[in-house]
Amino acid sequence: MIFCPDGAVSSAIGSAFATYGTGRIVKRFRMSPWTNELSHTIRAGDFHTDGNVSTFPPFYTTMQCEQEDPGAPEYAEQRVAYLPHVLERLASGNSEDIQTLKFLTEFDAAMAHERSSSLWRGRLVQNGEIRYHPHSLRLASKRLGEQSPTIESAIATIHRVALETSIPFHTRPGDTVMVSNRTALALPRRLSVRFTKFPTEFDSRSLFILHLKDPSK
Numbered sequence: 658m659i660f661c662p663d664g665a666v667s668s669a670i671g672s673a674f675a676t677y678g679t680g681r682i683v684k685r686f687r688m689s690p691w692t693n694e695l696s697h698t699i700r701a702g703d704f705h706t707d708g709n710v711s712t713f714p715p716f717y718t719t720m721q722c723e724q725e726d727p728g729a730p731e732y733a734e735q736r737v738a739y740l741p742h743v744l745e746r747l748a749s750g751n752s753e754d755i756q757t758l759k760f761l762t763e764f765d766a767a768m769a770h771e772r773s774s775s776l777w778r779g780r781l782v783q784n785g786e787i788r789y790h791p792h793s794l795r796l797a798s799k800r801l802g803e804q805s806p807t808i809e810s811a812i813a814t815i816h817r818v819a820l821e822t823s824i825p826f827h828t829r830p831g832d833t834v835m836v837s838n839r840t841a842l843a844l845p846r847r848l849s850v851r852f853t854k855f856p857t858e859f860d861s862r863s864l865f866i867l868h869l870k871d872p873s874k
């Protein structure tokens with residue numbers, strides 16, 4: 658895929674690009690062993706959607722591999738779980754699964770972002786679309802002073818079911834993956850680094866992220 662700021666690709670897809678700062682449309686993430694920031698950490702992530710506390714989360718997340726993980730394919734596995742498969746599996750599962758389905762579809766939840774004091778509240782799954790991030794749920798529950806075993810149990814169940822209903826894949830430099838940010842959950846697995854001069858110089862995975870906006874907003 659060719660990224661161009663004039664909208665040619667976005668108009669072909671039927672959606673505009675989200676912009677950051679001074680009109681940038683592509684973010685570059687280079688992973689580091691020295692940060693806990695979710696977008697740059699080498700630690701294993703959670704199944705999630707992006708921009709989950711925004712009024713209008715991105716429609717699609719596009720990820721292009723720039724530099725492959727030095728430990729691939731043992732490291733840097735990616736997975737995408739399709740929401741209808743997750744919901745179907747939960748609906749036909751045990752009592753914990755049914756409880757988690759209710760948590761997603763029938764109860765209001767709160768999510769928060771580290772760099773904002775506002776909270777998002779609502780149904781995590783609504784009209785067949787999802788917004789979800791375990792970190793955002795935990796952060797909101799901490800800010801509200803609530804310790805919720807329901808949240809932890811639901812997060813564990815969603816992780817298990819999303820793993821069961823997804824398949825692993827790897828991307829090589831130039832490969833581009835486009836994931837629906839409303840009907841799928843993406844999982845970044847554990848990454849690695851190869852130090853060339855400890856502690857400052859190292860090889861690690863890097864990727865470009867491009868978000869497409871909801872064309873109806």
Ligand SMILES: [Fe+2]
Nearest residue numbers: 705706707843
């Ligand atoms: Fe993400």
